[in-house]
Amino acid sequence: MKLYPLFFFTFLAIAGCKDKPKPVANSIPRPTVSPDGNRIAFPNTVMMRSFTTQPTRSETIRTDFAAPGHVAAMVLKSSENPAERLVLFDDPSLSNNYTAILQHRINIQTERGNLERVKDLQAHGAASGKEVIEAQTQLANEEAAIISDEATLKLAGFDPEELRRARPNTILVVCEIPENQFGAITKGLPCTLNFTSFPNERFAGRIDNVNDYVDNTTRQIKLRISVPNPDGRLKAGMFATVGFGVTEGKFMTVSRDAVVTVQGRDYVFVQTGPQAIERRAVQLGQQRNDRIVVLGGLRENESVVVVNTLQLKGLSFGY
Template identity: 85%
Template sequence: MKVFHILFIALFLFTSCKDKAKPVTQAIPRPTVSPDGVRISFPDSAMIRSFATEPTHSETIRTDFAAPGHVAAMVLKSSENPSERLVLFDDPSLSNNYTAILQHRINIQTERGNLERVKDLQVHGAASGKEVIEAQTRLANEEAAIIADEATLKLAGFDPEELRHARPNTILVVCEIPENQFGMITKGLPCILNFTSFPNERFPGRIDNVNDYVDNTTRQIKLRISVPNPDGRLKAGMFATVAFGVTEGNFMTVSRDAVVTVQGRDYVFVKTAPLVIERRAVQLGQQRAGRIVVLSGLKENEPVTVVNTMQLKGLSFGY
């Protein structure tokens, strides 16, 4: 009888435990990252609070202003025509543009002479008005074509007329500077270049040209710098850093802890809404006392993350 009671009690307890509702496991909220990794949205203020920010601000400092550049062209003397320059571009399409300009110049001279000849024949009754119009059209087409090719070269930082008279055994370096640094740059300004291929050497250069437009997307201005290359060591396509000397001015800075670098590019994370942080590409200058000069990419008083930025880097880039 006792055995029966014990079995009954055990069965009752087992059934009671089985009927109890199982506790529901709550999912841990996680940030939401946009497909391109630029925008990180947080589920609540408690989670985003761990990514403390500080506003950007400008201050008066002395800094070595520098910008990345590359050898966009080499100038050599033409062996076939010493009066012309042989220009070797790192971009084959620019070579085509420059060659087309030289050909258009020849064609324009030819068509101008032809137009004068046809006009003279018309005066003497040996040519019709139609022939004059055709000659005018051919000349106009050549003049329009050369304008298009010249515009392409100028957008790349080259003046076709200056290329024709450039000094042989010279390389032409193109670099870009932020719009807010443009006031310190003038044509003829000397500069020093350090090439990746020759890290322990410094090469003197001079600014030959400041482009006439600012890129609408990057807000950068192209500069063209000529560097003597008598021994031919410097080649088209080489990368360089162009230093413009020590300058004093009002520069925006951020904490060194705000910056992350991925594949050679620098980024910061900006809080753009109460629960949103966005990745921002920046161009940096010199570092001074734990702060880094920001040449472009940020505005005054934007809240930049300075704590746990490596976690944001992992979320943004999927590391």
Template identity: 80%
Template sequence: MKFPSILLLTLLLVGCKEKPKPVVTSIPRPVISADGSRITFSDSVMMRAFTTQPVHSAAIQTDFSAPGHVAAMVLRSGENPSERLVLFDDPSLSDNYTAILQHRINIQTERGNLERVKDLQAHGAASGKEVIEAQTQLANEEAAIISDEATLKLAGFDPVALRRAAPNTILVVCEIPENQFGSIRKGLVCTLNFTAFPNERFAGRIDNVNDYVDNTTRQIKLRISVANPDGRLKAGMFATVEFGVTEGQFMTVLRDAVVTVQGRDYVFIKTGPELIERRAVQLGQQRADRVVVQSGLRENDQVVAANVLQLKGLSFGY
């Protein structure tokens, strides 16, 4: 019979047909913003690997310190013991301070000259033009001294305080973050450790707090006076200034939540169900496995605490 043969042939033909290939779907990749600061995932499942911890302010104790350098030395003048000789580590500041001293002399001279010309005019021996010229000379000197004083103040020095500074004293300039300004005041005692004398501590006192905050760094300059009777401390030396223990409300994050790129510190914040953002932060002292965050975070920010290096690679293209 032919029927079995036909059935067998049909079964063979069906079996030889090509099986359909499985459909391969590509794994969705996160979308990175042009500057790398925003990472958007395709779904919430991919976000599960990046667990977060909310940050809160808490009462802790932290040592507050800042780098500084000896910007000037104050000595007694050999020619005039009542005057102060100030040696700056920056020659341009020496020029400014010398110019201020000369302007002070010139102003006294021009004031005397103006009074003399006014007196001569009152007696008919000088003209109004001569009075105007004398007034102009005085005004020019007063304007010039203001310019030089402003330059010194921007560098952390008060010209009046320099003239009154005790001989055999060094003046250390350091900068502190804006958010630490509340714990700093004039007259505060601090401790300094100089690179040249690592095993010694020197007592200092804050003489001046600058009147402005740097627009770029958000830092405020301080000037600290330190007794230097034996002359061991020299202009240009580097120091670490310790302001003692500060108690207050601080935010902290896990040290492993922080990544450092080109000298700057960052954390990653979950800001949406499928969105993570990079945030620059300024760090303070480290306590065990946590580090104080002085600026860059807000209360209840959700900081990513796991697989942070993966986010670093996505954000910075590493």
């Protein structure tokens, strides 16, 4: 009889455990990313606190820019034909192209004269229509061939017409600059060159050609720079560093911690709302200390994320 109270209280304890509700596990809130990765929305402002922002600002800074180059050609006066220029390239294949262009020009003039002669003979009954077609075909073949050789030279940074007009005793330096530096570079801009062979001297040059295309792999643009070489000391194939001067002005800048690079392109993340961030492609210029010049893609006083940008990079690009 004395054991009944013990069993009774044990039963109540077990029953109480059965009636107690079990805790429900809540899912962890996650940010929402747009299909193109350009917009990231956070479920609450608490998650946004880890992404500190700074406003873009404009400031007066001094920027300079330099790029490696090499002497790709020398221009000399032809001893056989003073009206023509003798161009010595450091790449033998370009020499072949330029020589072929000169020959094609001669052939085109010859074929044009021949076509006019055949047409005149046909008008007087001394030539057939077949002969006219053959003369037209010969001219067309020469015109097509010269286009191919001209394209090869232009891809290497040379314009055949400008080569024919280049001053004798001049070297032509080819260098490549990043796409994001192109905005500050224009044809006719003076520059200073330092050659490895003459480390203590500076040579004055001028940009006389900017290529019409950006290399799809390197995202570089070729420039051609002419440099007087009256004493012939500078030779084809020599290496140089090309300085494009110092520019002082008011430029928009961001912290270097704000920039991420993916497949050769630069991006920053801009806070556009209390719980929203947008990925923005930007064009960058020179870096000064911990700030980078922004040439395009941002507006004044936009809030750019400067902390935990790699986390945003992973969310935006999926890795």
